[in-house]
Amino acid sequence: MGSANTNMSLKMPEVDTSVVSRRDDIINRLRQIVPPGPLGEGVIDDPRALRAYECDGLSAYRQLPMVVVLPETTQQVSKILAYCHENGIKVVARGSGTSLSGGALPLADAVMIGLGKFNRVLEMDFDNRCVVTQPGVSNLAISHAVAHRGFYYAPDPSSQIACSIGGNVAENSGGVHCLKYGLTTNNVLGVEMVLMNGEVIRLGGKHLDAGGYDILGVVTGSEGLLGIITEVTVRILRKPETARAALIGFPQVAAAGDCVASIIGEGIIPGGMEMMDRPAIKAAEAFVHAGYPLDVEALLIVELDGPQAEVDYLIGRVQAIAERLGATHFRLSTSDAERENFWAGRKAAFPAVGRLSPDYYCMDGTIPRGRLPEVLTRIAEMSKAYNLGVANVFHAGDGNLHPLILYDANNEGELEKAEAFGSDILKLCVEVGGVLTGEHGVGVEKRDLMPTMFNETDLNQQQRVKCAFDPDGLLNPGKMFPTLHRCAELGRVHVHRGETRFPDLPRF
């Protein structure tokens, strides 16, 4: 979110002054657990050095952490958590700090645990088609580690050069290839994690599915509220033999939407299928000169991957669909370089839009694909009403919409206006049958919007899952849930037969 300064309009949990007053003791104890090592300092307490940790990718919200600790081993993580648990100290975990929803936003009274020193790929097991890695390894580094054998790790969030695999598990990260290859949750086989009380557990492994409750499944995407991941096992896939992309331009957004629906309706699942609207096309083209047509209202990038014979065959069918629906521009990549150039524009869409405006705010809702034309029309109306520009990029295959709201934080009140515009967009997504966040997470950003999608009973049941892991609510509080209820209160059963709607209902 651009370069806006601290604006803590956001209400965070009340600072526990008794913890803050013990800061020196806490730092000393953490230094005993994690002394300086070959990888550098174990504990960071200098305010200037702490500044590097004051925000994540959602930089509108900033807060200096009380202290940062950088463990190197699972045992150290376990000791830190056990100590914090015994002493009622809150904990926030941080991977690479690329979250766009404030998932790693520090708290003034919390220990921040940075996992950057967990930076080794531990095992490449090609026969079982998996990689065991430490959580601080970047998403792309996993693919690089196995590239020599023609393998890769499929989920590819656009921050993949920097974002850590542990962070991917915490956020259940997506990317442009989710439609065909799934999200993080469909590609993680196992984790080692440390619970708030210091207990180390293993979930999953190199096998498929759980032998009991799928705890790994609920840990994935839990945004650092359930435990700290210290090892990850992911499945790897053989790289597709070939990939080709088509640039398809339409004079109306609705026709582009129909094209997406028809491709899927005819049984074709492309590796990637992205859409940009006119403002996004214009910004991207001016920035990277990808060869995008400027006379269209909507541009699709459709990438087909797989065996050569399949790609050639399906490209022909996609072309036929596009022409039938009135595409005015159709261009096929003829080389990998050209295909990558097609993507370069899309992947640079955020910074490209950033050049148009001092600040921009990236939204992340998902909608049923068919509602796209209607949603874009209503976003355009809101854009007029708020008098703020907007450019839309869209993972069209899976309905994940990223409106980029343009604003200038130096103008009084404009950040608040951008936030209000963003909230309206997300409420619209829910209204048409979609969800608040497709891949960026709830964090602090969408926390207070949760009640637009879930009622209190729904939210309480989710919080009870947290109670099973962290009954004192010490892990990453203030994220995901608008109100954290006490577990004792959530555990009470209030139901009495006399209060049911049909107390005298016969027993069927």
Added chain:
Amino acid sequence: MKPTSETDVLDAVVAAVADETRLEIAGNGTKRGWGHEVVASEILDLSGLSGITLYEPSELVLTAKAGTPLRAVTAALDEQHQQLAFEPPDFGPLYGAAPDAGTIGGVVGCNLAGPRRIQTGAARDHLLGFRAVSGRGELFKSGGRVVKNVTGFDLSKLIAGSFGTLAAMTEVTVKVLPQPEKIRTLLIFGAGDADAVKAMSTALQSPYEVSAAAHLPAEQAGRSSVSYVSGSGGSVTAVRVEGPGPSVEARLAGLRQQLSGYGDLEELHSSNSRTLWAELRDVAPFLSGANDMIWRLSVPPMSGAEIIADLSLPLEFRHFYDWGGGLVWLSTPAGKLNAASRLRQAVMETGGHATLVRAPDADKRETDVFQPLSSGGGALTARLKDNFDPRRVLNPGRMYRDL
């Protein structure tokens, strides 16, 4: 009790919570034998909650009430050339129930997955959202109707495979996918277990997008109704390729080259392919001794054959492999429980799990059905149960005796 609406289900659970009675949750009851015997005062039969409430083929999404017969879902999808890509098995016949009688809620509750698990996941990976009544007597929902959704904890994963012990599902929303245009299966004849696992691993490491890989030792192969398989007289390893016609042909040609060293090769076309993979998916055609105990082992793919070899099981034990070697189905004569602890120990060492999918009640009283919980995982499991069903109203004891 056979409720016909969500409100009825809610009222039934609320009443059970208030009266401190216990409920056994069932759909059509085809898989009631999976798990320990549930001691409950009544069966909450959800098969009265039936019907597809939303199906949008171009959005790849379908919503159905939990008791909707799976065959109704499949029929609707067939009309649009779509499918549940995780290939839910029909385990009814394993338990002596009629074939093709299960419900969509049962599929999700048991987290079923067929041979395509290795490519597209299990029920857990296709469940986008659900509505359910918790053991607290509260109606709640989770997830949504879109694939890309990280809004809140992913309770869909937790509910899939919880065997009705956390909540009684009333409605599920699942992702659906196009049916492949063409299916072919490459058969390799005569490979031993260890070589077959290597052949399957080679196929799965190839760029040819194999959608299933299974191995039948000679005796199991002999039970197939596909003559190419049963008539070979020896073991059969099967590798499936699906997709558009030209792609399938090209990939088969590539696979033939890579696998020629493992034995003689043969191809099955669509109809025979479908039959063979349905048999492998449903298990019963291969392991059907009426009183045998049936185990399902999920292990790292390269470990399955090693476990079987190391156990040096007596001759009356039978097995076959799916998921490229990562899923082992094993049948043992009833009462032979002395193998159970050795088996569990061997599986545990690989990090995997063993489930006693079917056994006479007498045997199930002697051993755990689900992989015994480790210390850490076990406490978490109990706390999760406590937070969904504190009074132990729903399917008490079905997964773990004291839960």
